[in-house]
Amino acid sequence: MNDTISQRGEAATKMERGIYSVSVRHSRSGGSGINSALRRLSCTPSILSIVSVAALLIFSALPAAAVVSETEQEFLATGDFNGDGKTDVVIVDRYSGRVRVGYQLSPDFFDWANWKSGGMKNVTGVAIGRFVDGKHDSLCLVAADANLITVVDAVNPNADSDPVQVPNTALGPNTVAAIDIGGSGNTPLADLYVASIYNNDPTPNLVTLFRNDGKTVKKVLEQPVSGAESHAGAVTLKTGGAEFVAVMSSGEKGNALRVENLASGKPEEVLNVGGLPANVDYVVGNFRGTPLKEFVVFKPGEPTLTVYAVTEAGGKFQAGEAKSFTLTNPIRALIAVDGGKRTRLLAVFGDREPAELMDFDGTSPPVTVQKLAGATNKFLNGAVALPEAVLLFSSLTNNRAAAYYQMYALQNGSCVAGTLGGLASLADRDDSTIPEIHKRIVASQAEQSAADLKPYTNTVPGTDVKYEMVPIPAGEFVMGSPENEKERKKDEGPQHRVKLSPFWMGKYEVTWDSYLLFMYPDDEKKLRETHKTDEAVNAICDAVTRPSKPYVDMSFGMGKSGFPAISMTQHAANKFCHWLSAKTGHFYRLPTEAEWEYACRAGTTTAYNFGDDPAKLEEYAWFFDNSNSKYQKVGKKKPNPWGLYDMHGNVTEYVLDQYDPDYYQKFDLKSAVTDPWNKATKPYPHSARGGSWDDDPPALRSAARRASDRSWKQTDPQLPKSIWYHSDAQFVGFRIVRPLAVPSPAAMAKYWTSGVEKD
Numbered sequence: 001m002n003d004t005i006s007q008r009g010e011a012a013t014k015m016e017r018g019i020y021s022v023s024v025r026h027s028r029s030g031g032s033g034i035n036s037a038l039r040r041l042s043c044t045p046s047i048l049s050i051v052s053v054a055a056l057l058i059f060s061a062l063p064a065a066a067v068v069s070e071t072e073q074e075f076l077a078t079g080d081f082n083g084d085g086k087t088d089v090v091i092v093d094r095y096s097g098r099v100r101v102g103y104q105l106s107p108d109f110f111d112w113a114n115w116k117s118g119g120m121k122n123v124t125g126v127a128i129g130r131f132v133d134g135k136h137d138s139l140c141l142v143a144a145d146a147n148l149i150t151v152v153d154a155v156n157p158n159a160d161s162d163p164v165q166v167p168n169t170a171l172g173p174n175t176v177a178a179i180d181i182g183g184s185g186n187t188p189l190a191d192l193y194v195a196s197i198y199n200n201d202p203t204p205n206l207v208t209l210f211r212n213d214g215k216t217v218k219k220v221l222e223q224p225v226s227g228a229e230s231h232a233g234a235v236t237l238k239t240g241g242a243e244f245v246a247v248m249s250s251g252e253k254g255n256a257l258r259v260e261n262l263a264s265g266k267p268e269e270v271l272n273v274g275g276l277p278a279n280v281d282y283v284v285g286n287f288r289g290t291p292l293k294e295f296v297v298f299k300p301g302e303p304t305l306t307v308y309a310v311t312e313a314g315g316k317f318q319a320g321e322a323k324s325f326t327l328t329n330p331i332r333a334l335i336a337v338d339g340g341k342r343t344r345l346l347a348v349f350g351d352r353e354p355a356e357l358m359d360f361d362g363t364s365p366p367v368t369v370q371k372l373a374g375a376t377n378k379f380l381n382g383a384v385a386l387p388e389a390v391l392l393f394s395s396l397t398n399n400r401a402a403a404y405y406q407m408y409a410l411q412n413g414s415c416v417a418g419t420l421g422g423l424a425s426l427a428d429r430d431d432s433t434i435p436e437i438h439k440r441i442v443a444s445q446a447e448q449s450a451a452d453l454k455p456y457t458n459t460v461p462g463t464d465v466k467y468e469m470v471p472i473p474a475g476e477f478v479m480g481s482p483e484n485e486k487e488r489k490k491d492e493g494p495q496h497r498v499k500l501s502p503f504w505m506g507k508y509e510v511t512w513d514s515y516l517l518f519m520y521p522d523d524e525k526k527l528r529e530t531h532k533t534d535e536a537v538n539a540i541c542d543a544v545t546r547p548s549k550p551y552v553d554m555s556f557g558m559g560k561s562g563f564p565a566i567s568m569t570q571h572a573a574n575k576f577c578h579w580l581s582a583k584t585g586h587f588y589r590l591p592t593e594a595e596w597e598y599a600c601r602a603g604t605t606t607a608y609n610f611g612d613d614p615a616k617l618e619e620y621a622w623f624f625d626n627s628n629s630k631y632q633k634v635g636k637k638k639p640n641p642w643g644l645y646d647m648h649g650n651v652t653e654y655v656l657d658q659y660d661p662d663y664y665q666k667f668d669l670k671s672a673v674t675d676p677w678n679k680a681t682k683p684y685p686h687s688a689r690g691g692s693w694d695d696d697p698p699a700l701r702s703a704a705r706r707a708s709d710r711s712w713k714q715t716d717p718q719l720p721k722s723i724w725y726h727s728d729a730q731f732v733g734f735r736i737v738r739p740l741a742v743p744s745p746a747a748m749a750k751y752w753t754s755g756v757e758k759d
Contacts, residue, residue: 069333069348070231070281071382072300073401075126076393078384081154083136087386090154091393092141093401093426094123097543099139100424101154107388108407111157112424117433117543119150119163125232129178129190131212140166142173144197148539149173162436165536166217170206172198177232177245181220183265187213193245193262195229205229205251207267221266227251235259235284237271237310237317239291244270250278257282257295257308259317273297273308273319285336285343287362294362295319296345298334303327305334307362325365329353337385339410344369346390348383355380355392357415370415375404390415393423401426431749433543437582438745440537444585445742450474450502453740455643461583462524462533465514468507469738470643472599474500476672479597480664480703485607487698491661491705497672498594505591505599506735508564508634508645509653510576512555515565518576519547519554541582545575547725556730562633564651564733570686570708570754572725573654573734578752580736589751591737592677593657593705596689599737600702602642607701609640609647614697621649621700627693631730648700651733652692656754659685659707680754684710692731708732 069076075092082088086104093100097118102110120143127140132153139152141163149166174197181191192210199206203224211220231248237259245267246259255278259271273295282297292312298305305327309320332350336343337357345358345366354373358366374380378394381402385391389409393402404422408415447453453471460467480495481488517524521542528538547568554567568576570590577588591599606612610620617623620640622632627649635645657663658680667673680686685707691700698704712729743751 069335069382069384071333072399074382075123076382076384077126077128078386079128079137081137082157083133083155089384089391090139091402091423092118092123092126092139095121096426097121097123097141097143098426099152099154100426101157103157108409108418110421113157114424115426116152116154116160117163118152119165119539119543120146120148121542122146125175127176127178127192127233131190140176140178140192142176142194144172144174146539147171147173147535149176149194160431160435165539166210168194168208169219170196170199170208170222172196174228175230175232175247177234179234179245179262180243181209181211181265182263185211185213189213192217193232195225195232195247197228209262225249226253231281237293238312239286248280255280257297271310271317271319283334283336287343287360289342296334298331300332301330303330305331309362323363327366333382335383335385337390340413346383346385348380350381351379351398353380355383372408372415374406375420378404389418433540433582434745434748436540438748440585441581441587441742447740450740453502453504458584460514460517460580461537462528462531463517464531465517467514469504470507472503472505472642474502475598477598477601478605479594481701485703487701489704492703494664494669496664496667496669498598498676499672499674500595500598501675502740503595504738505644506737507643509651509733509735510565511634512560512563512565515576516560518579520549521546537583541579544579544582546579547572550726554726558630559633564631564634566631566651566730566733567727569713569725569727570654574752574754577736586738587742587748588736588738590654590656590734593655593687593689594676595737596653596655597702599642599644600640600647600690602640602644604641609702617648617697617700621646622693623649623691623700624694624696631693647690649691649695650693652688652706652731653690654732654734655687655689656751657687658682659687659705679750684708686754688732694731
């Protein structure tokens with residue numbers, strides 16, 4: 001659906017409304033809006049608060065026309081997202097909700113920043129408008145299955161802003177348009193038209209109008225509609241005319257393209273094109289070169305397009321007789337390309353077929369003017385049109401997210417090949433959810449000093465699963481083993497003094513009861529049906545990267561409920577901490593090596609926290625001699641002096657540090673080091689501590705160190721191999737800590753990635 005709005009009516013040009021609409025794929029935005037950013041939106045059932053909003057409205061020059069396209073994988077759009085007056089490009093991945101913005105630095109070069117989170121998966125609609133600031137554009141995303149509406153600001157290429165949730169009383173928001181809603185309380189800001197599809201019978205399909213007045217975004221109208229709506233967006237039916245909303249409607253009486261006027265504050269139909277096939281899309285343009293527009297309807301995957309010319313009589317609009325034409329290949333996408341007196345069509349066919357720029361007058365078959373190739377030997381899957389250029393997007397394989405772009409400059413009616421470049425990767429990043437998690441942790445932290453540290457039992461929200469945390473006081477100890485300790489290894493020295501800040505530590509190793517919630521998100525989501533949780537929290541948790549579903553029993557038959565979780569990578573352990581922090585509002589991470597040994601020793605200086613005699617190990621630990629060749633339920637042996645169980649044996653426990661056999665030699669032995677952490681700079685090795693059920697007593701000593709190794713994944717049971725999360729290291733697990741001091745968002749990201757992007 002593409003609409004070219006070359007100019008507004010006299011009243012509209014006096015106060016441009018600041019709106020693009022992605023679902024209608026091509027709109028034009030004015031510059032009015034609020035001067036200060038929409039900083040934080042606090043949700044209630046009916047109102048979205050906008051904090052720190054300046055009263056002064058700033059009006060800026062009219063930006064260039066926005067071009068937007070939609071494919072099976074992505075929403076493609078344009079807008080001025082950083083407010084520099086240049087037309088930028090945005091790609092929203094439907095499945096992941098990840099937003100990639102190409103910021104235009106020069107007419108032929110775009111800087112593609114790292115993806116930003118849209119706060120949802122399975123996006124069903126996108127709108128672009130000046131929701132946040134009068135000088136730049138932002139995005140609004142909706143997801144029907146997730147029941148979410150979010151606003152995403154992309155003003156800073158180098159920093160993420162939190163996706164902000166818009167409260168919605170209707171269920172299943174399926175499509176969204178940025179549009180000016182008239183009536184009482186009208187402002188020049190971008191308002192929202194949202195259609196939803198999962199409401200109760202007899203009215204499952206609803207339309208909700210939201211007013212943005214610079215202080216609140218609130219529902220002003222909600223009413224049933226006859227069918228499920230999609231592809232909503234702003235259009236004009238003639239040059240200089242009023243702006244309307246166009247939607248595709250699918251109902252029992254057939255499918256229709258409906259255009260509605262919102263000037264009165266409620267939808268009033270002004271045009272209806274009925275009798276359409278299911279699952280069609282459309283573009284809008286001045287293909288005849290007259291003030292009145294034409295709708296071009298097509299069904300992705302088929303070669304036929306049908307044009308409906310708009311007519312007007314007595315102020316009433318009607319759609320003219322349908323005219324159909326068949327192209328050479330099945331259509332993947334149609335783009336309206338403006339320039340000169342008439343709009344032209346750009347057809348994307350996909351696979352390795354070139355796109356075709358076509359002259360089209362709405363009455364005769366389209367005529368190919370030029371064939372445009374995408375990236376060499378890649379699959380062409382989408383396009384956008386800029387004021388003076390066309391960008392084609394290609395993927396590595398068919399039906400995949402775009403990975404390359406090819407620019408063509410529009411010169412004298414032809415397209416001249418320009419820059420060929422790569423897009424920002426959609427690969428998992430571990431920091432997109434962190435700013436919001438940090439804010440929740442800071443807001444909910446009740447403990448302010450060491451005196452506030454008390455043991456506590458917590459329940460993972462949305463479940464019955466509990467875990468216990470034990471306070472570990474601040475203090476100083478001697479780390480490492482003395483030279484005369486039996487079975488001592490060189491990497492345990494020299495001994496050095498360490499000071500540590502207070503923290504809590506898991507009373508037990510993390511069990512399958514907790515870890516399976518993280519590893520099987522679908523099962524965890526089912527628990528929410530009977531254990532109600534905050535939907536905003538759920539959205540953040542669901543955005544945290546989690547493992548793919550394993551193909552084998554990762555406990556290897558050794559037991560689950562009450563048993564320690566095993567066979568994960570160190571990265572997976574970090575991501576569990578990330579996820580649990582999002583769920584609970586407490587900051588959790590792996591312990592550093594120093595924290596682990598300090599807590600294990602619990603004030604002791606002997607080889608084990610119960611003394612030097614390994615003969616007593618049976619009372620405190622599961623190891624090779626007594627484990628029956630498998631791990632055992634946590635907490636069945638005696639605890640150490642601080643109440644921590646299984647610090648010796650059962651499973652070896654990951655810590656944060658990069659393993660370095662010479663790390664202790666770097667310390668000044670004359671003074672104590674405070675809170676040391678050997679930050680990881682490569683995937684292997686990481687340190688692991690405590691020994692396991694498969695180890696002999698020397699490996700269980702308090703000072704014993706072990707290095708992780710790629711061989712732990714060598715016989716990875718997954719097919720294909722799991723790069724990040726799973727292994728068959730049946731002897732390794734972890735436990736969590738919660739420091740009293742909450743670190744910065746940047747520090748959280750370092751803890752949860754352990755200094756590397758992959759493991």
